[in-house]
Amino acid sequence: METIELAAAHTDVSLWALFMQAGFIVKLVMIGLLGASVWTWAIVIDKYINYGRARRQFDQFEQVFWSGQSLEELYRSLSERPTGGLAAMFVAAMREWKKSFERGARSPIGLQMRIDRAMDVTLARESEQLEARLSSLATIGSAAPFVGLFGTVVGIMTSFQAIAGSKSTNLAVVAPGIAEALLATAIGLVAAIPAVIAYNKFSGDAGKLTARMEGFADEFSAILSRQIDEKLQPRAAAQ
Amino acid sequence: MNDLLKRSLVASAVLHALLLGWALVKLGAPEDFDMANSESLPVEFVPITDITQIQQGDKEAPVKEKAAPVPTKRPDTVQNAENVGDNDVDLKSAPKPIEKPSKTEAAAAPKQTEKPVPTPDEKSNDVKEVAKEETDVADPTPKPEPKPEEAKPVEKPAEKPPEEAKPEEPKPEEQAMPENVPVPAPKPKVEKPKQPEKKPEETKTAEAKAESKASDKKKAETKQDKAKSQATQKSDFNADEIADLLNKTDSQGGGAKRSSGEKAFGGKKTTGGEKLSQSELDGLRGQITDKWTYTAGLEGAEEVVIEVRFSLDESGNVVGDIEATATGGPPSTQQALLSAAKRAIRKATPFQGLPPEKYDTWKDVIASFTVADLGG
Known part of the structure; x- marks a missing residue:
């Protein structure tokens, strides 16, 4: 009995060949997903370095802050170039304090409010910076599989159209088209999985850093409030 | 940043x-699936009857899984041979163990075997039974014995056979002449007037006659030989092996298809489509059990298994004795059931609904019954 030749001609099924055989839309999808993957990893690297650095700066600042060094001196050393969110908040608060106090603030309550405002603004800016581009990670993580699936569906669709044209249901004819189409989903998943993991990790990290800044803001606000009372009370008593 | x-x-x-x-x-490219070791198997769908039907084998040999004829001794093969045997020529007859195989298909002269007297009597009786009613009116003398005596004197003056043929004559005449019953004397004598009125001959089984008559025209000697050979051939006439009659050589050697391996039970040749279907078999059993009057209350009747063996002729009548054996149960119950079984078979004959074309498969019936089959 004669064995039926399954594959008429050996088709190249390497990744590059699959990519090159793909149709225009599928190619576009694949390139887009590859770009998304590159972007995801760029953000991951950026955030990883950024958050590590921010954590180190926070530690450093807290160490200095609680070392008993006078606030005036600390402000003078940091005012030129504040490093990190905590330092930035400290500088913003001290600047507001100095401005109000030097001009001779009438109301301690008004001063307190202004300092809090200044720190809030800085906190918002800092946390925004921390969380910047995390949303794109979330977008890639949720959308990339769908984009990949879209590429696959289009690829399989064209595959079936080709099968209908060739009038052969031989698996060897069908297989390359489907493999090529599935490549799109694979790339989509490759982009999406790290994006989702990174998003979860970095949003958690950002939340922790923001909480730390908020805690510092409250603490520093309390310290400054006490200072305000101490400095304004004698003045009021003298009057 | x-x-x-x-x-x-x-x-x-x-x-x-x-x-x-x-x-x-x-x-890169993943390795191709290795298809080299996966050999494609040719699959054929064979109806189950191809296997269950009669396979070529030996009728006397014990039953084995695969039917096989008696192994042949000669190793050389003859192309396109269909019949098993050691012969050079592919004869249809079954191999007989006596003589050596013949070299040619049709050259050898037939053996002149002297037939004992009783055989012709049976023959003539058989023939007469068929022909009697038509011939009795014309011919009041049905006895074969007087006729040869009458025929002999007539033939001798007419054709004058040589003396050597004489001693051999009586026997062929006795066999051949009984068929001549209505026309004893005139036939050999007056041939030309006879030919138009062939009626009496045609009423008989007259092939041998026609041939012998044709030869009569030429020589008496050839006629005697022919008659004799016809006679000897007829004496071991077997309807199943009618092809042997056409072949003038002896058929000891059988066919030319070689067979190896041990002989095993099977038919003379492989046949197709000749097995009784299950419904036909059930029908046969049903006809027996229908006529079986079962007497309830026999002790231990449930344990008795009755096996009956009998032969049928082509019209469904029992030929010969019904052999019945019983196993299990008390002997008295066995006896009662055995006789009941035989009665039932006698009553059920002739069996209906057996396909005549499959006669070979139901001419010998073996069936076993239990009380449960009888609805008892």
């Missing part, structure tokens, strides 16, 4: 390029 992002973007792009490069080089 932006600076850092740009740098990480570059780093990410480089990372991807490296990974892709590695993947393109290392992953």
